[in-house]
Amino acid sequence: METKQFKAESKKLLEMMINSIYTHKEIFLRELISNASDAIDKLYFKSLTDDAVGLNKDDFEILVNVDKENRKITITDNGIGMTRDDLENNLGTIAKSGSLDFKSNNELGEDVDIIGQFGVGFYSAFMVAKEVTVRSKAYGADKAYEWKSEGVEGYTIDECDRDKVGTEIILSVKDDTEEEKYSEYLEQYRLQSIIKKYSDYIRFPVKMDVEHSRKKEGTEDEYETFIERETINSMVPIWKKNKNELKDEDYNSFYKEKFFDYTDPIKHVHVKTEGTATYNALLYIPAKAPYDYYTREFEKGLQLYANGVLIMDKCADLLPDHFSFVKGLVDSEDLSLNISREMLQHDRQLKLIAKSIEKTIKNELSKMLKNEREKYEEFYKAFGLQLKAGVYSSYGMNKDTLCDLLMFYSSNEEKLTTLEEYVSRMREDQKFIYYATGESIQRIKSLPQTEMVLDKGYEILYLTEGVDEFAIKMLNTYKEKQFKSISAGDLDIETPEEKEEIKAKAEESKEMFAFMKETLGDKIKEVRLSQRLKSHPCCLTSDGDLSLEMEKVLNAMPTDNKVKAEKVLEINPDHAIFGKLKELYNDDKEKLKKYTELLYTQSLLIEGMSIDDPVGFSNMICDLMTGK
Numbered sequence: 110m111e112t113k114q115f116k117a118e119s120k121k122l123l124e125m126m127i128n129s130i131y132t133h134k135e136i137f138l139r140e141l142i143s144n145a146s147d148a149i150d151k152l153y154f155k156s157l158t159d160d161a162v163g164l165n166k167d168d169f170e171i172l173v174n175v176d177k178e179n180r181k182i183t184i185t186d187n188g189i190g191m192t193r194d195d196l197e198n199n200l201g202t203i204a205k206s207g208s209l210d211f212k213s214n215n216e217l218g219e220d221v222d223i224i225g226q227f228g229v230g231f232y233s234a235f236m237v238a239k240e241v242t243v244r245s246k247a248y249g250a251d252k253a254y255e256w257k258s259e260g261v262e263g264y265t266i267d268e269c270d271r272d273k274v275g276t277e278i279i280l281s282v283k284d285d286t287e288e289e290k291y292s293e294y295l296e297q298y299r300l301q302s303i304i305k306k307y308s309d310y311i312r313f314p315v316k317m318d319v320e321h322s323r324k325k326e327g328t329e330d331e332y333e334t335f336i337e338r339e340t341i342n343s344m345v346p347i348w349k350k351n352k353n354e355l356k357d358e359d360y361n362s363f364y365k366e367k368f369f370d371y372t373d374p375i376k377h378v379h380v381k382t383e384g385t386a387t388y389n390a391l392l393y394i395p396a397k398a399p400y401d402y403y404t405r406e407f408e409k410g411l412q413l414y415a416n417g418v419l420i421m422d423k424c425a426d427l428l429p430d431h432f433s434f435v436k437g438l439v440d441s442e443d444l445s446l447n448i449s450r451e452m453l454q455h456d457r458q459l460k461l462i463a464k465s466i467e468k469t470i471k472n473e474l475s476k477m478l479k480n481e482r483e484k485y486e487e488f489y490k491a492f493g494l495q496l497k498a499g500v501y502s503s504y505g506m507n508k509d510t511l512c513d514l515l516m517f518y519s520s521n522e523e524k525l526t527t528l529e530e531y532v533s534r535m536r537e538d539q540k541f542i543y544y545a546t547g548e549s550i551q552r553i554k555s556l557p558q559t560e561m562v563l564d565k566g567y568e569i570l571y572l573t574e575g576v577d578e579f580a581i582k583m584l585n586t587y588k589e590k591q592f593k594s595i596s597a598g599d600l601d602i603e604t605p606e607e608k609e610e611i612k613a614k615a616e617e618s619k620e621m622f623a624f625m626k627e628t629l630g631d632k633i634k635e636v637r638l639s640q641r642l643k644s645h646p647c648c649l650t651s652d653g654d655l656s657l658e659m660e661k662v663l664n665a666m667p668t669d670n671k672v673k674a675e676k677v678l679e680i681n682p683d684h685a686i687f688g689k690l691k692e693l694y695n696d697d698k699e700k701l702k703k704y705t706e707l708l709y710t711q712s713l714l715i716e717g718m719s720i721d722d723p724v725g726f727s728n729m730i731c732d733l734m735t736g737k
Contacts, residue, residue: 112263113197119232123261127235134289137237138173138300139307140230141184141278145171146311148188148276152248155189162248171315173304173341177295180282182238187275190247196256196266200231200243235260237294238280244269245276304341307366314340348391348440352379364393368436372396375488378437378473386461388441392470395436398491402434409433411466414440427463431499431507432470434492439466467510474514478527486525489516500580508584517577518550520559521568528587534568540601541593544570546578546658548717557645557715558595564643565602569595575662582654595641596650596657603640611640614682621694625678625705632676632709639679646686649712650677657716678709703729 115123149169156162164187172185191199234241239259246253253271258264271277283291293299297317304315319339325331347355347363360377364370374393381389392411401407409430410423427439443458478485489496496515500508512528519526521534531542543562547553553571562569572578581592593600603611615622615638622636629636634652642648651657652675660674680687686708693701710726713719720726 112265114263115261120261123232123235127260134236135294135303136307137233137280138182138184138294138303140233142171142173142304142308142311142315144230145184145186145188145276146313148186148190149313151189152187152274155248169313171311171313172338173300173315173317175295175297175300180284180292180295182280182282182294182300183277184280185275185277187273190250190274190276191243191245191254192247192250193252193254193266195247196243196245196254200256200258200264234278234280237282237291239283240281242279242281243276244271244279246271246274248274301341306362309342310344310346310363311342312344312346314344315342316340346440348379348389348438355379360391360393363391364436368393370395370436374436375484376473376477378469380469382465386441386458386465387443388439388462388465390437390439390466390469392435392437392466392473394473394488394492395434396487396491398434403494407433411435412438413444414438415442415444424459426459427466429463429467429499429507430502431496431511432467434495435470471510471514478514486516489525494574494576497574497576497580501576501583505583512584512587515580517544517570517572519568519570520554520563526570531568531570532588532590535590536566539567540591542570542587542590543567543593543595543600544572544578544581545595546572546656549573552717555715556595557648558641558650560643560645561641562595562600562602567602572658575665578656578658579662582659594656596648598650598652600641607640611638611682614638618691621691621701622680624694624698624701625690628702628705629678629709633678634675636678636680636705638682642679642681642684644684645681646684647678647680647708647712649709649716650679651675652677657718661718678705678712680708703733707733 114120149171152162152164153166153169156164169187172183174183174185175181176183241258243256244253245256253269254266255269256264256266282294283289285292297319301317304317308315316338318336320334321337322332322334325333347359357377360379361373364374364377365372373396375396376394378390378392380392390411399407408423408425409428410421410425411427413421413424413427424439428435439462441458441462444456474485474488477488493516496511500511500515516525516527518524519531522530528542535542545553545556545559547556550571550573553559553569553573559569572581578594584592586592618638622638625636626633639648641650649657651660655672655674657674657676660672663672680690690701690704693704707726707729710720710729
């Protein structure tokens with residue numbers, strides 16, 4: 110019999126399995142039971158359209174038995190079985206998964222509940238087995254075949270005797286070593302505990318032939334043994350159990366196993382709703398964002414079941430984009446089993462469920478913010494960016510839903526604060542919610558524009574993420590208070606006397622500012638006296654809707670369409686530089702040009718903006734230092 114070689118990728122994975130990359134070797138049974146469930150799923154779905162199958166749902170089962178004396182574990186299913194080609198393709202090549210192929214090509218066009226990826230999960234058997242034998246007869250086939258392997262050296266496939274459709278996997282368990290006691294997997298109670306731990310929610314019965322003893326009839330002290338086939342798993346989905354039956358550990362274990370996360374979720378929500386939208390839902394808020402969450406590759410969606418049968422693995426229509434971080438599932442009796450993806454998009458019941466789910470998530474986040482502040486801040490660090498993007502997207506359609514969930518760093522509290530908390534602290538005479546933008550809190554704190562606002566006793570929100578100001582602009586107001594950037598327009602924090610004083614000084618320097626504006630050309634809209642500076646000589650502000658920070662964010666995007674804010678160079682009338690500028694305007698206009706360029710360029714640098722000619726800027730400083 111010819112021994113065939115594994116493909117290179119399969120051989121590499123097999124070596125990793127044999128050398129046990131997993132700390133918990135017990136997962137081998139979970140993987141093999143999941144594969145058996147997949148095989149039954151395929152035949153069960155075929156039975157819905159093919160009467161020749163001759164089986165109904167109650168006939169299907171997975172049998173796990175152990176032969177302690179001969180060190181063998183056998184996992185048997187009466188699923189769809191495998192042909193010779195299936196054995197070759199599914200067990201000889203990694204990432205060539207029969208389950209995945211079925212998901213895309215099954216006759217009903219459904220995204221069936223395929224738990225594992227056969228080609229990958231199967232190899233976990235070699236973590237505990239020195240030899241693996243697979244005997245299988247495919248539905249509709251005349252012949253059965255046996256696949257056998259002792260590991261990386263390869264495998265054989267040959268005909269074998271097997272009357273029943275389905276698959277039997279026989280593991281010859283490794284001998285014990287000083288480091289590993291493989292014999293533990295030959296204990297029936299140990300296998301039962303693994304099944305309960307990992308496979309309790311498999312929707313087909315996982316059974317074992319369990320040995321019991323009983324007193325012989327007509328005797329006082331004689332006992333006899335008998336075998337009873339028992340169902341080990343509950344088969345009741347966790348979301349259909351009563352909440353009082355479940356602990357946090359149950360919810361968390363289900364989450365980590367089902368949604369492939371290594372950490373417990375920060376929150377779970379178990380919902381049972383009746384009425385216009387009747388459904389069960391189990392929703393999870395992860396503690397951390399997945400590695401691909403903020404990429405185009407990320408797919409949002411909840412698993413969608415119709416009366417316990419999976420219709421779609423990721424139903425995007427059930428989650429709005431701003432809550433796309435939520436994982437979980439929805440099970441409704443009001444959805445048809447044979448519903449198609451196209452029908453789903455227009456299904457009225459689905460839209461009702463989605464609306465209810467959105468409201469549930471919003472309420473849970475609001476409760477967490479109110480009652481579990483530390484937990485909410487942990488959540489916000491992971492997913493706050495998504496909430497802010499949700500405010501800005503769709504032309505602000507969701508801003509009323511999300512505005513109370515937003516948080517920003519506060520100059521007053523020196524920690525995250527909500528908009529509601531900010532407004533509650535506002536002074537009676539305060540007209541605006543002030544905010545500042547920058548790459549970091551430290552950079553914002555050092556901005557010249559913050560000085561006067563803070564000195565007047567006003568609180569500033571520090572916006573450090575690119576989407577922040579876009580979201581604030583979309584909100585426009587909160588509780589009838591308008592947002593105001595410390596770098597934009599009239600801050601309206603001066604007394605009438607201060608305004609008159611500034612106006613007089615500005616009038617005196619009108620011609621000088623016109624000269625400085627001409628020097629800078631179209632780089633700026635205007636040069637004017639500042640009403641917001643205290644110790645700093647100058648700063649850049651902007652007129653119009655486009656701020657300096659928005660210019661930076663938009664121009665950093667990979668597009669040729671660059672934007673330009675209406676920049677204003679503001680000069681501090683109380684700084685010594687103002688007197689120097691007036692002196693140069695009267696005595697040395699050429700040097701004033703250099704000073705003007707210098708002040709403008711240093712203002713750009715303070716704002717974290719790039720300068721067109723750093724070499725020229727350096728030379729200008731050197732010229733001024735040497736008196737040129």
